[in-house]
Amino acid sequence: MTGSGPVAGATAEVVEVTGTGPIGPYTLLRVAAGGIEPGIPGQFFMLHPPGHVLPRPMSLCRVDGGELCFLIDAIGPGTRTLCALKAGERLHVLGPLGNGFDLDVPHPLIVGGGIGIAPFPYVAQVLGGGPAILGFRSAHHAEAAALLPGAEVALDPVLVTSLLPAEPMDVLACGPEPMLEAVRARAPQAQLAWEAPMACGYGACYGCVVEVDGRLQRLCVAGPVLRAA
């Protein structure tokens, strides 16, 4: 966001909370977009689980007609509440926020790990396809690869970085920190989408700092997509 920054969020109606086909342990939360702009792939939204004090940052997974879809791993109280929402219920949505992927690159390659595949179906929508390599910890988790048809999949203990091609590609990566560090080592020009606990998502709380260029910077303002080098 530029200019005045965020001024107000929107209340969005839940359309459906489900997987589209089997997507492993993950949940797809679909909300009516209303007037909410989808933004650039890799940007994120703050979704407020009803009854909780703080919203949760989620990247947009896919845009389907008038719906915004978020891929969620129910790992804590907030994400469990989001995944338990019912059609017709409403939740507060703020975004899009932060800096997304620069997709104006000649040879994009999607590299995703686990729930880190969340932003890539929307990336693929905007790119009109493109190669993808994904890593998962189990065959059950790997069912989510169905969200990116044609993707190559590595299952633990095989690492997704072992699928990186020899020729240089414009890597777009999101996944657990060790995966991002391994990608950074192999592809210094990669664009890496990081994750951090956030209270606000728009630079107010200073909770989400990560080390960038040797300094602790707010991921929500500087990222969440950062250049590897």
Added chain:
Amino acid sequence: MSVSLLNGSGCLDALTAPGVAAQLDAFVTKTITPEPREGNPPVRIVETEAGMLNSIGLQGPGIDAFLTETLPRLAAQHLRVWVSVGGFSSSDYAGICERLEERDDVDVVELNLSCPNVDEAPESAAEIVAACRERTKARLYAKLSPANSDIAESARAVVAAGADGLTLVNTLRGMALDPATLKPRLARAFGGYSGPALKPVALACVLACARAVDVPIVGLGGVQSGQDALELIAAGASVVSLGTILFTDPAAPGRIRDELKCEATARGYGDPLEVRGVANG
């Protein structure tokens, strides 16, 4: 004359969210320290059942960069600026007050005497206020901790030392454990507890201090609605600050201002400020 709404120090960056700051009557900066500070290592924030913990640790540019870079940019936004001042000794606080003295774009200096996330100055709050009073003619507000065992006595002491107003309250020190590992979830274990759970604590502190001293009081702690703001005014606040709610709802200042007016009107008051002190009866 109506109730002014501010942000709690450290709960808004007017430079990244100017549209939110523009909804406020004045903008309170993050606490400024003598030297630049990286702050505490992450994890720095965690949600709890009825609030949140933060362990930011006064990350900031230090007074030099604040004066040359931050303050001119804030002034360009035509904001009334309250500068929150911190330090690790009374001379730290007083030195910053002296540096701010030459600036006419600072409305109020708020002394953060109660950050739960850094080591405290060895001097008492009143001693720090007295040291600052010697070095500045600016309006000085003392921000006190709700953990104070006798906050009314502390309020009397800082007012006697020269404070022009009080900001009540800062966060309370707390901790959250990971349910699986039973280890602290914050990297520094402890953090400042804020959010809805703090409101009853803030109400009690505001009332106790309003009975003890006759200075303006900025009330903050768990305000989520106009009703919450009205309650703080009833307890004795004349200004209300918003903290954790800004993280959830950047439109909160405008919404709460509207709700506050409606809540006052619904009780037969022409202006929310007429409610001030009603709880003290």
